[in-house]
Amino acid sequence: MRWVLLDTVISPETGTSFSRLSTARKNQLIVWHAYNRHISPGKEIIYRDRKVWVKGTGKIHIVSVIKSDVYNAESWRNLKKYCGCDKYLRGGRCAYIHQCVIASCPLEYR
Numbered sequence: 347m348r349w350v351l352l353d354t355v356i357s358p359e360t361g362t363s364f365s366r367l368s369t370a371r372k373n374q375l376i377v378w379h380a381y382n383r384h385i386s387p388g389k390e391i392i393y394r395d396r397k398v399w400v401k402g403t404g405k406i407h408i409v410s411v412i413k414s415d416v417y418n419a420e421s422w423r424n425l426k427k428y429c430g431c432d433k434y435l436r437g438g439r440c441a442y443i444h445q446c447v448i449a450s451c452p453l454e455y456r
Contacts, residue, residue, distance in 0.1 A: 349375070351389045353422075355430035356381060361447035364425050366417060367393065374417030376425070381448060382409045 349367035352374075356363045365385060367375045377393065384400045384407045385391070392399040398409040415421075426432065434442040440451065 347393055349391050349393050351385060351387050351391060353387055354385060355425050356448060357429050358431055358434065358442050358446040358448055359444075362412065364429065365398075366422060367391065375414055376417050376422060377414045378412045379409050380412070382407055383450065385409060 347369065349369055351365055352368050353366045354363050355365075361381050363379055363381045363385065365377045365379065367377060375393070377398065379385070379398060382400070385398065390401045392401070393411070393414075396411045396414075398407075398411060400407040400409070431440065431442070434440050440446075
């Protein structure tokens with residue numbers, strides 16, 4: 347099934363991401379997957395067999411999915427609040443004191 351990526355939350359502690367996907371019919375899904383820098387908002391992806399194929403990057407990137415669930419606004423807010431990089435931002439800079447497992451900061455805060 348084809349989906350469009352609406353938003354992504356990246357976890358600096360685990361090297362995983364949560365992505366919010368939508369179909370043309372506005373059905374939404376939250377997918378927990380291994381971090382991949384090519385998965386970014388606006389990308390069209392194909393989600394099948396617990397794998398994500400990213401289109402529009404010049405080549406296919408296959409990303410393993412850990413878990414997926416139907417989108418819920420409250421769950422998404424909590425993921426953004428407690429799991430993402432945003433909780434470590436101080437004055438536009440990353441204040442994460444441990445070694446971030448994301449080698450290249452996708453938000454360019456470091």
